[in-house]
Amino acid sequence: MRTKYLTIILIILITLIFSLNTMALAAESLRIDFIDVGQADSILIQLPNKEKMLIDGGNNEDGDLIVKYLTKLKINKLDYLVATHPHEDHIGGLDNIINNFKVNKVYMPKISHTSQTFRDLLIAIKEKGLKISIAKAGVSLIDKGDVQVRIIGPVKEDYKELNNYSAIVKINFNDTSFLFTGDAEAEVEEELVTSKIDLAADLLKIGHHGSSSSTTLAFLEKVNPQYGVISVGKDNKYGHPTKFTLEKLNRTGVEVYRTDQLGTIIAISDGQKITFNHKAPFISTTKISNNKLPLTISNLNLKDEIVLITNNGSEDINISNWKLLSLRGKQExxxxxxxxxxAGESLKVVSGRNASKGKGQIIWTKSYIWNNNGDAAQLYDLKGNLIAEYY
Ligand SMILES: [Zn+2]
Structure with a gap:
């Protein structure tokens, strides 16, 4: 009889310990602060294992702001510091941060720069007695239980464009995933798309402040994010984020959060779902002005170089001297x-080496027009009114 009681007590104890343990697990969370540093990047990540990571440190003048921000959150140590690439809007404030906090590991891509800002960063690293770990595809920072932090880019050793050296960080926490691409452009995105690397992420830090040089449609489709965060300054001189990028995000159903509109953006994951400190912004769909015509660009096949224009109305439409525009190459x-x-019929506009005339088919050129990494088409009437578009 005594053993029977003991067994019951033991079972109760085990159940208790087990439920306490799962409660502790449920309390784990991942918090990401996209600090509003204007036309720059600075992302603080508080991992479920309590380690802290900072990706980029804004412009030179943002150093104090970031130091204050971290101090307010009672952070005194950064376990991982990632300088995505040597442009000022990413490394500017990092010397200040290194001087003010304990730093465990510094990750940087293997590329240098002649700027004073870059020199300041190297001096701060040296004076603190830190070593630089090379950020490149294949480097794993954390791989424990339900948390993985990996660097998946840069993929190659050499690029022409400094932006393409950007350290790209992928974080998985239970069922949620996050991708931070720095300023990496289409070239790197294509390398990633054609690689075997798992790109799927619920949240994507939109590359290069929403510039048209990044966020190709192919990349966006592969990442397939639910949320996109753009770190960008109000009325910046680069025109970031571009209409082209916003349209692509809009068309692919990505909920976009912008620091120029919302300030600092905080995303928290409990491992199952992601919540934000701001309400989901209103997603607008583009309205095509003065479009009373039942004409649509019903398909744009980038690989086969075919644009399909459809007349959904009951009357024939004369489009003589109208203009079809490729948005990436700006060809007309x-x-x-x-x-x-x-009425009710379609016209194919074909291009490329194999383009041929046929019924309901017209040749643009024997050259290649469309960028396979993502492109858009617009149709304008004689007066220059945008009649239809396809993203
Ligand atoms: Zn940048």
């Missing part, structure tokens, strides 16, 4: 005199 096709799309 003027429809020849007498081009008519009959």
């Amino acid at each position: 096709f003027i429809f020849p005199q007498g081009t008519i799309i009959k």
